[in-house]
Amino acid sequence: MIRLLIVDDHPIVRDGLRGVFAGDPDFEVTGEAANGAEAIALAAGADVVLMDLRMPEMSGVEAIARLRDTHPAVRVLVLTTFDTDSDVLPAIEAGATGYLLKDAPREELIRAVRAAYRGESVLSPSVAGRLMGRVRGPSPGTLSKREREVLALVADGTTNREVARRLFVSEATIKTHLLHIYDKLGVRDRAAAVGEAYKRGLLP
Amino acid sequence: MIRLLIVDDHPIVRDGLRGVFAGDPDFEVTGEAANGAEAIALAAGADVVLMDLRMPEMSGVEAIARLRDTHPAVRVLVLTTFDTDSDVLPAIEAGATGYLLKDAPREELIRAVRAAYRGESVLSPSVAGRLMGRVRGPSPGTLSKREREVLALVADGTTNREVARRLFVSEATIKTHLLHIYDKLGVRDRAAAVGEAYKRGLLP
DNA sequence: GGGGGCATCGACCGATCGGTTGATGCCGGG
DNA sequence: CCCGGCATCAACCGATCGGTCGATGCCCCC
Numbered sequence: 192m193i194r195l196l197i198v199d200d201h202p203i204v205r206d207g208l209r210g211v212f213a214g215d216p217d218f219e220v221t222g223e224a225a226n227g228a229e230a231i232a233l234a235a236g237a238d239v240v241l242m243d244l245r246m247p248e249m250s251g252v253e254a255i256a257r258l259r260d261t262h263p264a265v266r267v268l269v270l271t272t273f274d275t276d277s278d279v280l281p282a283i284e285a286g287a288t289g290y291l292l293k294d295a296p297r298e299e300l301i302r303a304v305r306a307a308y309r310g311e312s313v314l315s316p317s318v319a320g321r322l323m324g325r326v327r328g329p330s331p332g333t334l335s336k337r338e339r340e341v342l343a344l345v346a347d348g349t350t351n352r353e354v355a356r357r358l359f360v361s362e363a364t365i366k367t368h369l370l371h372i373y374d375k376l377g378v379r380d381r382a383a384a385v386g387e388a389y390k391r392g393l394l395p
Numbered sequence: 396m397i398r399l400l401i402v403d404d405h406p407i408v409r410d411g412l413r414g415v416f417a418g419d420p421d422f423e424v425t426g427e428a429a430n431g432a433e434a435i436a437l438a439a440g441a442d443v444v445l446m447d448l449r450m451p452e453m454s455g456v457e458a459i460a461r462l463r464d465t466h467p468a469v470r471v472l473v474l475t476t477f478d479t480d481s482d483v484l485p486a487i488e489a490g491a492t493g494y495l496l497k498d499a500p501r502e503e504l505i506r507a508v509r510a511a512y513r514g515e516s517v518l519s520p521s522v523a524g525r526l527m528g529r530v531r532g533p534s535p536g537t538l539s540k541r542e543r544e545v546l547a548l549v550a551d552g553t554t555n556r557e558v559a560r561r562l563f564v565s566e567a568t569i570k571t572h573l574l575h576i577y578d579k580l581g582v583r584d585r586a587a588a589v590g591e592a593y594k595r596g597l598l599p
Numbered sequence: 600g601g602g603g604g605c606a607t608c609g610a611c612c613g614a615t616c617g618g619t620t621g622a623t624g625c626c627g628g629g
Numbered sequence: 630c631c632c633g634g635c636a637t638c639a640a641c642c643g644a645t646c647g648g649t650c651g652a653t654g655c656c657c658c659c
């Protein structure tokens with residue numbers, strides 16, 4: 192018997208998930224939560240948590256991180272709509288056992304929960320590809336931490352000079368970072384870099 | 396008896412929706428579709444179509460527009476996660492009878508479907524606000540059509556000169572548009588305008 | 600130990616952008 | 630009928646950005 196906690200801010204999605212597992216006697220849905228805070232409060236009685244990421248009040252990523260501390264035995268299976276870098280990577284880092292997209296068929300979801308219960312890692316194909324590329328030499332288009340910092344500030348309208356001041360480096364350094372960013376994103380100016388970054392989900 | 400067609404690319408959401416209406420004898424779910432093309436094929440036997448917007452193959456907006464022609468009697472109730480300008484407005488223009496967000500509680504959804512069946516317009520509060528603001532003097536932060544065109548090109552890295560060439564106007568005009576855009580978005584340069592536009596959902 | 604990625608810095612120059620001012624024409628609502 | 634918003638264009642200037650060359654130090658992995 193696998194005890195499940197369903198965490199999603201959409202009642203309809205919660206209904207759908209409940210329905211998927213209701214028919215199977217191996218599963219028992221022990222609770223539902225609409226955000227991260229509720230999830231933590233209800234995590235005690237669960238083996239596996241099905242966790243959405245984008246929620247009001249407390250995000251899924253934060254909830255996962257806290258669950259690592261308060262309920263380390265609970266496996267967290269992320270189930271979300273988005274497969275962008277800025278969603279996937281933080282969730283994995285925070286300690287998710289698996290990462291599925293909501294367009295997964297029901298059977299795959301059930302298999303994934305069983306696997307997560309056993310502590311195995313489950314990843315949607317597109318998410319898996321994203322992680323693979325992350326391991327074997329960061330693929331072209333992957334920005335370094337510093338580069339993301341710079342780009343985020345640029346997206347807010349910060350001039351190079353001001354970015355330099357805020358990051359405690361010289362303006363020349365910022366320009367170098369930007370040139371690298373242009374290279375990686377295949378663009379020619381800062382505005383396009385911001386646009387491309389949003390398209391790729393590199394910026395939240 | 397209201398005959399329903401459920402259109403959503405996530406099996407789990409379809410399950411949830413089916414579950415909401417399964418208990419009520421007033422409703423009959425006549426079919427499910429995972430994208431716009433399937434929706435059109437199955438629309439014949441339905442009174443109300445519950446339509447997601449972002450789907451593979453054919454988007455919800457396009458499907459709504461085509462349904463207007465092929466099955467004008469069918470009411471379309473948009474049910475989606477997003478309430479940004481670039482989602483809401485095209486859907487309304489295309490001919491949706493209502494627009495609900497997926498975080499709506501079940502009861503509200505049921506009421507909305509009944510209302511849509513009677514031809515009444517149903518809007519989520521946040522969507523309603525968006526439309527109100529659209530009517531009573533475009534609120535600060537609403538870009539004109541031309542301004543959106545310019546900004547979209549800028550977001551792709553197009554220089555002012557090139558934007559001017561593509562839109563068949565002078566470079567001076569583009570600069571003026573951009574200054575207006577900066578004003579409306581409360582920013583000071585093109586990169587920030589692109590970032591702000593994405594944050595507000597003005598760019599897809 | 601060397602190569603490669605990352606981060607840092609400097610200097611130079613031309614191109615572009617941002618800001619300003621001023622102006623015209625069109626259209627729709629009060 | 631006139632005002633306001635939208636779209637168009639022009640000229641100018643200073644500030645910034647983009648591109649290029651070169652350079653150093655660090656750290657990790659092979």
